[in-house]
Amino acid sequence: MERNYTTQMDAAKRGILTPEIKTVAEKENMSTEELMELVAKGVVAIPANKNHKTLSPEGIGQGLRTKINVNLGISRDAADMDLELEKVRTAINMKAEAIMDLSNYGKTHEMRKKILEISTAMLGTVPVYDTIGYCEKKLKDITKDDFLRVVRQHAEDGVDFMTIHAGINRATAQKVKDNRRRMNIVSRGGALLFAWMEMTGNENPFYEYYDEVLDIFREYDVTISLGDACRPGCIDDATDPAQISELIVLGELTRRAWKKDVQVMVEGPGHMALNEIAANMIAEKRICSGAPFYVLGPLVTDVAPGYDHITSAIGGAVAAANGADFLCYVTPAEHLRLPDLDDMREGIIASKIAAHAADIAKGVKGAREWDNKMSDARREIDWDKMFELALDPEKPKAYRASSVPREENTCTMCGEQCAVKNMNKILGGEDIGI
Structure with missing residues (x-):
């Protein structure tokens, strides 16, 4: 059936009930009318590229369950595509709602194609990672047209959301130079674009030609995830001038995207002391007009390598309870190596615990009922029911049997x-x- 709308936001604004809105409303126990209003306002996003045929759509934003994302992908030092595809299957089986393919080496197009063939979860990418290999050029020789060509390729492939680091313009980059940080820029995409601007003397092409980026996103119904190039990479850099100045730019870019009916998510910290998280969530929502907020962690201490799935889950629970809508998982291997399957499982469980704990705090419909059912099963000492209700049934079964x-x-x-x-x-x- 031919679509008579461009994006989910366009449809919602015009009162058109899309299959994706209908599916998400059913998953969230929400009326389609209520969900449509939230999508039209931009406070809920449904990332759903029109070319992703295997997708089971999910909503991210106000009043909905907190969702989690799993990062994976091949690199020069770890280029086993079969292992990464096994991670995809595992993430889907563990009910992760999103997967980000962060591949930056070799046949990235083939990797995306294979993921999209099997993934019911939404797929995200960061096109700037792919540009050097795709164009077969040195970073300083890449042009604005090269960057946009890669964005279009990812959109054509069926990617549901893309991280675009448009907020680090030359003015924001100057803030980084004028207010030196303990960890500088730790965003991979942000560091590449900072280096490109320094080497070429040009403005960030994703900022300068933002309208052209939005035109591509609108054409394929891709959600733009506004990357936080200046996210703090240690707790000492949190809430500094670079982070806040970039956030103000992201708020402006959010509203420009909505004018073109492009759905938006805004990415956030990073590393951050526990006592700063709530204020940051409130500031982001205010500055970005309630757009869904997507956080990496935040990690609440820097001294726990090997356990950063725990430091992230602590921060993620606080962040989501105070307004964050989407948690990017962190594994025990964070800062150390590419995670293996066991690391990935640990990261997913930690993030899902954080997300659910926050849903209880936010009063998300049905969240507390799950816990009440578990409590009833415990009172009745019904072990099978406890295992059935467990977030990860296999681990409690194994403990019980041991x-x-x-x-x-x-x-x-x-x-x-x-x-x-x-x-x-x-x-x-x-x-x-x-």
């Missing part, structure tokens, strides 16, 4: 002194037998 109690309705920690069992008995008029 240490079998004498009595089935207890565990090996409390045994016959189990408070739950004994309260059930005494309130039922029975002797607890000890």
